[in-house]
Amino acid sequence: MAKTGESSQWILGVDVGGTFTDLVAMAESGQLVTTKTPSTRDQSDGVASGIAKIAEKVGMEVSEFLSRCPLIVHGTTVATNTLLEYDGAKVGLLTTQGFRDEIEFRRAYKESVFSVRLQAPHQIVPRRYRIGIPERLSHTGEVITPLDEGAVRLAVRKLVDEGIEAIAVCFLFSFVNPQHELRVKEIIQEEAPHLFVSLSYEVLPQIREFERVSTTVVNAYTGPALQSYLNHLEARLREQNFKGELFVMQSNGGVQNVVQSGRFAAGCLLSGPAGGVTAASFIGQRAGYPNLITIDMGGTSYDVSVIEQLQPTVTTENWISRYRVALPMMDIHTIGSGGGSIAWIDSGGALQVGPKSAGSNPGPACYGRGGMEPTVTDVNVMLGYINPDNFLGGEMQLDRSLAEEAIRTHIAEPLGISTIEAALAISRIVNSNMSNAIQYVTTQRGFDPRQFALLAVGGAGALHAGKQAEDLRINTVIVPSLAPVFSALGDVAANLKVTELRTHFEEVEKVDLEKVNDDFEEMEKIAREKLGGQNVTEKFEVRKYLDLRYKGEVHEVTVPVRSRTRRITALNLEATLNDFHELHERLYAHKDPSQEVEILNLRMDLIGVREQLRFDEEAFDKEDPTNAKTGERTMYFEKDPVQAPVYNGALLNPGNLIVGPAVIEQWGTTIVVYPGHEALIDAYRNCVIEVRHSVGTVG
Template structure:
């Protein structure tokens, strides 16, 4: 770190988290209620909290930051709610309906459901305009671009008030000139619109994927542009010396212009930083197999890291839209502190996915919410401090929580409020366990081989119950758990993905030379981009990969390769790596079969200096940190157990607390169920382990 501070901001559905690190390794965490109607308002409110604690003006804090980093849900929310910009599509004539045909595919789980509704189209049919042009699969032009068709499309878009345009032609990745010329015409006739070229955003084989990715990018681009401009302007007004960085769904940072041009990378901006943070907090314990779970106010996010490498998705359906660009693999479900409890038509209790969010919020927030939520259940069960959350800044109303559960669940189901609350707790846990199984058991991983890392403000109240259900013996709970994604941002590097298509068989020297030439080209673009951003040669790291398959196969798999020259000598290493990866994925390999490359990709990192690691001193013993006792429920019978409550703030390194117990940190509450023991490590994380003899 070159300046006094580094600031990470993660905007969630209920809270916006702020993590401020200084040179000494001290890390402070702040929370402000999210303001979806104006996301910059939450940033202002959070900086006011930081200013109050440090006793210095917000502009002095910002001007002394070497990096201000923003993870945002703006793009994700626009896609979920279908409130993106009015979009037009220019495509090859005859391909206007490829978005709707969707390769004839229905999402898994609905393939044979005739009543499953079609996906909402981001571009209505009348704004998808086909133009006469055609490029063949060898890159030759069969029909030249008809510029009058492009101009006619622009006339329609102008009349309809289109804000953003995507252009995607068949085989444009092999001959992009038609797209580029069409783009020039759009810029000439519609100078105010945002333009996305499919061959530039996603230069890979597969026309449907490329078109869908370009449309999603165009749909979000004006929204992200306005957001980035507002945030950048605000930070400049506070004297920021460096441009604000934004967190991308590929797990790295980018400047605002990159996020505007490549808005599709902003979709999973927030949870994408969780794996980096999870690996970081597990390093002191020598753990590289990590499941990071993040339960906030609205959603529950799960990421998996195996042997220090986090799963990356490409060419997937996300919220029913095909997206080709690399994204950290995040399993998301509607399970958060604001998830609402309800009774279905069969008289069974259900939890979520609908959420009370931050407005009106859970009933216990006292902001008008009347429906019972997970937070209300945790308060009734004795897990949460009735005096309030976030150091008392968010007071809780236990009576309103009790009444919401009684009226909507307990009385209709003829049970006590305590039993109803524990039922809510159990059901939401079961939903989260099913999500964890999807990223572990269903993908061939045994969850018992992993460490469970807790992130998010609500996770710590559920973490031992989740681990118990999954058979996981070890939990790592950072003191910064409720802001772990914001922390993950400040320890991440700048990251850009550069791609090209290369449909070549690996059986001749010309193919090897072409692949090497393409790598050199795209990496040259990336290095120039990073150098303009202030990174020098030693700070730039490159990783290469190839999408490969056996000749005759339909789908390819991604294989990471070294940064060596691709030639007749190194090609055998590449083939061996492919055979090995193919066997890992599909249980067999065919070394005698011809291998072909479909796409190439280079990931370039601008390595950022990391803050010093947090250290916990001696502090006080658990006995001196004991605040008192509270009656809490740990079983379905609803019986209350007198449970010790500890103040986590003054606890010193190596403090050991046995369950049942509750540890109250400023921004999270840790529930240690019977059969578990927590030890505070000097690195600032609680290591929570199962006591086999005492387990339930």
């Protein structure tokens, strides 16, 4: 094989999903090479396998290819899986004496307020490992009770004897004065230097005690696993001649080095899907769609997020595996509706789909790896949406008879319906679940989904997106040309990013702008230290935000500060206040400019800007797509079958128009153009589908 990248350097993006590991390599010339490989229990095995496939495609040995990679950006689910599976480190908690049960009081909050059957969450730090330390600070940071260092040493020794692997430290008002927490860290390092230490001052230095202790404990619980994995992966890459830098995708949409990522694992809990949202912003800019709803459907989950004016929405209201993680994260809502989601009948005889997934092993029944239960992928094979002979471009063969048997045995016969009716019922339920997920991040956040385009990615996203668009009266669906490996593309495209925050409680009318600007300068200094030592970029941007609320409110709204200068002026503050009133009205249908407004926190993003991806724009060809037609296939959109044309996506050119019903088969994904819809291949080889809405349809 010829060496397509013989003299090039390559940036490599790697995203590990629940079923597949996706890789995108970009050469200096702009050439992109992609592949998929099954995910493995030790994620580094799947990463190594994918790198070997990429190296083969460019005609190099693995060692030579890695020597030409100055940067690898990795999206990983290690931290996520650790928390979801409750398989984290054995954690101890040191807190102010009398406050060790804060993690259980949870502000008296219950996710399902009216459910009397909801069990308490799994304890990731049991009460016997939570120790109160004599110390106390006032709300202004003054020492009321000095730190009892002897008690700290005894507590650490006790926890070590209990086999503790990580210690979380969260003292009252440490976000104002961290001296006690920092001293405890020194003592822990003296007594047990092998322990992982998570300080609330370093993880989440802001007001609100439960949010702070929960986030700090989650960081301690997931940190050792992520740190161990990243060290293992980096060592493995170094052995294969990798000399560049390894970065990790963060939940806020930026990337950070492995050292910081290992220390602050809680910031990587949405590492995988964040890459897809980052790539969506880039595609939206190129394709001319600034407002997007992104849906990423893989083998295990369905991730939904909103991009407004090319900016992904960010939230600190995150609950993951029933624990509060109050770090700024992309607002990504996830449900268990992937290709591997299992259809089942509950005790009341009702048909359900997910959240349990067959994963990649054994996988759906049609994989032929021993899976016996029907999944969404089996349904898509049964209905003719997926060609069993052309899955992953023919790299993997599927067995339609096994899919049919699983659906018939587990669903059709128990319900007394035909296999096709059962498959259609499963499809309707999973589509309804996904439409509900879209409404959760749109209408419940003050967005009208009809004003957005739907961007469908992941291996299975384009199979179902047309139905969600019909349900919600969305006019346009976009399927990017690299949809199957979209999160890995986002890893390649993402900027470096560090988010800093600091509590600054003050009424806006009485604000000390000098103090605010000094705090922002200090936050920027800390952020630059965290990004120090990297050789990826020398170009930086600073974005500032204020957390504002009406006096007496419990929750705040994060508002960007519009400033052309390094320091915030009175005029900037006035504009930010006006933006707050408008944003508050959009979110809560209420504003009151006469009401007093309070600043709660200062936030700042330091962004290391990387070179943008280069996609060449191509001229439109003829509309007729006949040259890409490969045949026809029987498909079911209702009970009666239809014959639909099948197109090879690799042979379609910009300007080609495909009228539904039709199927476009691409490597790694299949696009279903539903009856009445029309698909156009645009200048960047994205598939842009215009959706037909029946008269009288209710969104």
